[in-house]
Amino acid sequence: MKLSARNRLKGTIVDVTKGATTAHVRIDVGGSIVTASITNESVDELQLKVGGEAYAVIKASDVMVAVD
Numbered sequence: 920m921k922l923s924a925r926n927r928l929k930g931t932i933v934d935v936t937k938g939a940t941t942a943h944v945r946i947d948v949g950g951s952i953v954t955a956s957i958t959n960e961s962v963d964e965l966q967l968k969v970g971g972e973a974y975a976v977i978k979a980s981d982v983m984v985a986v987d
Contacts, residue, residue, distance in 0.1 A: 924978035932971045946975050
């Protein structure tokens with residue numbers, strides 16, 4: 920895999936929930952859960968299933984931080 924994004928977090932898929940057009944894929948990365956919203960078509964093409972390995976690839980121009 921060659922990507923310009925440097926933030927690649929490898930983990931295990933713990934949940935795939937499909938909606939009308941968009942799916943939420945939850946990936947356990949070292950005990951933390953990262954959730955991605957992707958198309959149902961992408962879930963099917965990538966054959967994403969609970970228990971499978973996947974990368975959460977993060978490329979953003981902004982990172983927000985909040986505290987209570």
